[in-house]
Structures are given as structure tokens and as C-alpha cells.
Amino acid sequence: MAKKKEKKAGKRMKKKELVKVLLEFFHTKQDEVLSLKYIFEQLHLTTHPLKMLCMDILSELSMDDYITEVDKHKYKLNNHGVEMTGTFQRKSNGKNSFIPEGGGEPIFVAERNSAHAMNNDKVRIAFYAKRRGREAEGEVIEILERANDTFVGTLEVAKSYAFLVTENRTLANDIFIPKEKLKGGKT
DSSP: OOOOOOOOOOOOOOHHHHHHHHHHHHHHTTTOOEEHHHHHHHTTOOSHHHHHHHHHHHHHHHHTTSEEEEETTEEEEOOTTEEEEEEEEOOTTSOEEEEETTOOOOEEEOGGGSTTOOTTOEEEEEEOOOOTTSOOBEEEEEEEEOSOOOOOEEEEEOSSEEEEEESSTTOSSOEEEEGGGSTTOOO
């Protein structure tokens, strides 16, 4: 009589678990292009169902613009969502830029994404994925330190409020001052 082989009933990895493992793996290899075979080997994905699940997750992450398929079955983490600290450079034409602390290429920050940061403020930005034909772009998510807290300009007083209009036009907005905080200031 033939003996039956005992199968190892290993715990099967669920989709949520595999997504978490894949994201952590891509973050450890941020600047590298990873082949499908390399991903399978490094994450010990040996069974066919696990490999198929991994391929499905990779295609979903690619569609969500979290990773980029560089070549057939070769993937790379997008810089989307990567946070950086550095100096904000405001320009009067609205084409603001961010210079990373360690140096490097300036990153474009649209006026709508500047969070009222002023010239030379130390800020933290979220770096968006670079689209084809466009320059890298970021969004200010936190102003860490103001470079300037004293402003000189013309005070324009109205009935219940006032504005300070600065002489240098690099500020995108005039500074609003409530009437009760004027402390005797006049036009």
C-alpha cells in the first residue's frame, strides 16, 4: 500500500499583507529598478498563486501612479509622496521653487500649492511623481521656520480692517490686519 505524502499547510499570505510587504520593499530600494524575478526571489514568493497576486498588486500600484513600469516587468518607485525639507524661493511671476537641504535640482511649486510660504522660508514639501514632458513638482505641507517676520510697506486702512501692502512684490498676498490689532497705525 502506497503512503500518502503529507503536505505542508503553510499560512497563505493575504493581499493586504502582500501590499504592505511590497510597499516596504520598494521604499528600501527607492532609486532602483526592480525586475519581477528579483521581487519574487527577495520576498520568497515561490507559489504560483502568490506570484499572480503580486503581479496584480504591482499593476494596481502602477495604475495608481505609486510605482512606474520602466520596462516590461521592471518597476521603480515613484517619488510621489516623498517628503523633503529645504528652502522655499518665491518669484513674482508665480513660478516658485524649492531647493532641497542637501542641494540638488530645484523643484517647481505652483502658487496654489505654496501654503502662503514666503521667500527663504524653511519648509517641508511632498514631492509629486514626475509626469512625462513636465518638470518635477511639489506641495508645501508645513512651514518649519519663517525667514522674515518684519515687513515694511504702506498701510491701507478701511472701516473694520487694514492691509499692509509691501514694497517688494514677491509676496503673493497683501497682509490682512484686523482693526483691533492696528495699535494706532494710520495711512
